[in-house]
Amino acid sequence: MKKAPTIRDVAATAGVSVSVVSRVLNPESGPVAPAKRETVLRVIDELGYRPRAAARELSVGHTPTIGLVVADLANPFFAQLADRIVWEARGHGVQVMVMTTQEDPHLEADSLDTLLDRSVGGVIATPTGANVEKWARLQSLGVNVVFVDRTIPELSGVDVVSIENVGSARRATEHLLGLGHKRIGLISGPVSTSTGRSRIQGYQSAHENFSISVDPQLVRDVPFRGDGGGDAVGSLLALPDRPTGLIVANTAQVQSSVRRLVQMGTSIPGDLSVIVFDDNPWTELTSPPLSAIRQPIDMLAVHSLELVLGRMQGKLPAAPRTIEVNADFVPRSSCAPLLLSPTR
Amino acid sequence: MKKAPTIRDVAATAGVSVSVVSRVLNPESGPVAPAKRETVLRVIDELGYRPRAAARELSVGHTPTIGLVVADLANPFFAQLADRIVWEARGHGVQVMVMTTQEDPHLEADSLDTLLDRSVGGVIATPTGANVEKWARLQSLGVNVVFVDRTIPELSGVDVVSIENVGSARRATEHLLGLGHKRIGLISGPVSTSTGRSRIQGYQSAHENFSISVDPQLVRDVPFRGDGGGDAVGSLLALPDRPTGLIVANTAQVQSSVRRLVQMGTSIPGDLSVIVFDDNPWTELTSPPLSAIRQPIDMLAVHSLELVLGRMQGKLPAAPRTIEVNADFVPRSSCAPLLLSPTR
DNA sequence: GACCGGAGTGGAACCGGTTCCACATTTGTA
DNA sequence: TACAAATGTGGAACCGGTTCCACTCCGGTC
Secondary structure (H helix, E strand, C coil): CCCCHHHHHHHHHCCCCCCHHHHCCCCCHCCHHHHHHHHHHHHHHCCCCCCCCHHHHHHHHCCCCEEEEECCCCCHHHHHHHHHHHHHHHCCCCEEEEECCCCCCCHHHHHHHHHCCCCEEEEECCCCCCHHHHHHHHHCCEEEEEEEECCCCCCCEEEEEEEEEHHHHHHHHHHHHHCCCCCCEECCCCCCCCHHHHHHHHHHHHHCCCCCCCHHHHHCCCCCCHHHHHHHHHHHHHCCCCCCCCCCCCCHHHHHHHHHHHHHCCCCCCCEEEEEEECCCCCEEEECCCEEECCCCCHHHHHHHHHHHHHHCCCCCCCCCCEECCCCECCCCCCCCCCCCCCC | CCCCHHHHHHHHHHHHHHHHHHHHHHHHHCCCCCHHHHHHHHHHHHCCCCCHHHHHHHHHHCCCCEEEEEEECHHHHHHHHHHHHHHHHHHCEEEEEEEEECCCCCHHHHHHHHHHHCCCEEEEEEECCCCHHHHHHHHCCCEEEEEEEECCCCCCCCCCEEEEEEHHHHHHHHHHHHHCCEEEEEEECCCHHHHHHHHHHHHHHHHCCCHHHHHHHEEEEEEEEEHHHHHHHHHHHHHCCCCCCCCCCCCCCHHHHHHHHHHHCCCCCCCCCEEEECCCCCCCCCCCCEEEEEEEHHHHCCCCCCHHHHHHCCCCCCCCCCEEECCEEEECCCCCCCCCCCCC
C-alpha cells in the first residue's frame, strides 16, 4: 500500500525537469531530445508511473470523458445501446460515465449535476422529457449534449439521433392494415415523450392512407415503468369490439404485454396479429416468433458518439444535427391476414 | 458559455475567506458562525456554484467513486446487475464508472489501468480469470476489490459474492436425475472460470449421489462469447446415444442454445428436458417456458456494494469475506419425466 | 485581574499535473 | 562572421479545492 509515484518522482529519477516529463507524456506540447525521451520512458516504466487523471483534469479544465444518461439498464435496448457506446468510446480513448435515471426526472436532474461536477465534455442521453431548463444550463456551460432515441422538442441546439419513428410506426401499422385488419391496438410510450408522440402519429398517418378512421379507444399511452403494458393488453382485449391487431410501440412494455397475452392464452396470430418495437434476441424465441421493428442499435451508438466527439473537438458546424436512421421491419409469424369469418 | 464560479468567487462575494466556504461545504471539518453559514449558502445558490470533483479529488487523494468492470452489458444478467449496483450506489452518494471487457483480458487490463488513473476507491468486477498480477497490484495500491458472480482462486485477499454455484448445479442436475433421466448434457462456461468449474463439479456430485457415472462427452465447456452454445447443442443431439436432459449453465450461451433447439425443432420436454442458468424475463415467454436457476441479482448487487463500501470506510475486519447467496430453482414446463419407451 | 480553552476566522501550503516564458544551445542563411 | 531561427530545457505560476496553523475574540474560572 505504498503511494503511487508522481511526475516529480519521475523527473528526479530521470534527472530532468517535470516539464520534460510532461512533454514526453504529451508529445504535441513541445520538443524533447530523443535521448532524454528514452530515459524518461524507461524510468516511467520502471516506476510504474501513471499520470493521475484528476490532476490533468484540474489543470486543463476538462476530461476526455462523456456521460451516458440512460433510462434503464435492465431494458435490453438501453443495455445494448450502453454496451455499444462504451465499446465505441474506448476505441476513441474516451471514458464513459454511465448513469441511470429509472425514468425519474429527479434522478435525471441529479445525474446531470454529477456529470457537471465531473467536468464531462459531452453527454449522450435518453431524456425523460422533463428538466428542460437543466439541459439548457448544461449546454450554456459548454457541455455538448446529444439525445439518442428520444428528444425534447422545446430544447433547441441539441443534436438528436433516433430511428425514424413516424415512418416505422406507419410501416408497422400499414402492414397490419394491408393484411385486412381494421381494428389495431397501439400501446405506445407516454405522449410526454417524443417517441410516444411520433409513433402515434405514424399509426394515425397509416390509417389515413387506408382511409380508415382511428378509434381513440385503441390507442393506449402507458408509462415506461410498471406493468402498464399488461394492463393495456387486458383492457384492449376486453373491449366489446376487440382489436384483431396489436402494435406494442413501447420498448419497455413489450415483455409485460407479451406476458399478459401468454397468460390470457390469446392465440397468435389466430386471434391477434402482433408487432413489437423493438427486436431483441428473445423475440424470435417466443412462440410464435414476434414480428418486430428492429432498431439499429449499432448505428444509434456510432452516430451519437460521433456527434458528441465531433462537437467536443469543435469539428462540426454550429447548427444542430438531427440524424434519423432507418429501422427495419422484421416480419415473423405473429402476423396473419384477417379471416373474413373470425375464428371466435 | 461563461465559465463556472469557483470557491474563491463565492468567498469574495460573500465577504469571507475560502476556508469558511470550504467548511460550509464540509460541515465536519470545522466550525462556522451560523450567520456566515447562511450568507455563504445563499451566495452559493445565487451563483449556482458547484465544487469541481477533480479539485477535491486531487487534494484529498481519492474519490467517492467505484469502478464496475463487467463482462458484457448486452447480457441481461450483467445489465441488470449493473443497473442494481448503479442504483444502490447512488443511494450511498457514490458514483459508478461502468466498464465492459467483452471477456477480453486485454480490455480488462486496460480498464483496470483507467480505474487506477481515476483514483477509484474500490472496484466491483466479474473477472475474466486472467490478469492475476494486475489485480494484485491494484490491491497493493489500496484499491478495494470485490468479485461478483465469478472469482479467481489464485488471488488472495479478495471479497467474493456469488451464488452457490456447486449447489445450484447439483440441484438442477438432481432434478433431472430424479425425473429418471440418465443422460444429461451440460453446457457450462470455460473451465478457466470459477463458475465453469463449480457448476461442472455440482453436476458431477449429483451423479455420484445417484450412483450414475458421468459420460465426459456430455459435458461441454464453451466460451462466453460467440455461438458455442448453439454448436454444443447441435453436437450433443448428434451423439449416437443422445441425452434426454440438458442443463445450460452458461448464462451467456442460453439464448444461442435455445435458438438452436428451436431451429432444430426439438420437442421440449418431449425429446429433451431443459434447465437454464439463469432466469430472465423472457425465459418464461418461450414455449414451453424454461425451468431456470434464478440468480438473486438484487442480493448480489447489495452485498457486493456493501462490501466494497465497507472496505472503503475501513469498517470491515481485514479477513476477506466470501458471500454465497442461494439461487432458487424455478421449475417450469420444460422438464418432464423420462418415458420408458421414448417417443422417438 | 490573570489565565485558560474553545469558537471562529483567514493565510498559505499543498495535491499533481500543464503551460507559459526566459534562457541556452545548436543550426541555417545571408 | 554575424545574426536569426529553431531546438531543447528548467523554473514557476496556475487549476480549484482541502487542511494545517496561527491568531483573535469571547466567556468562564480561580
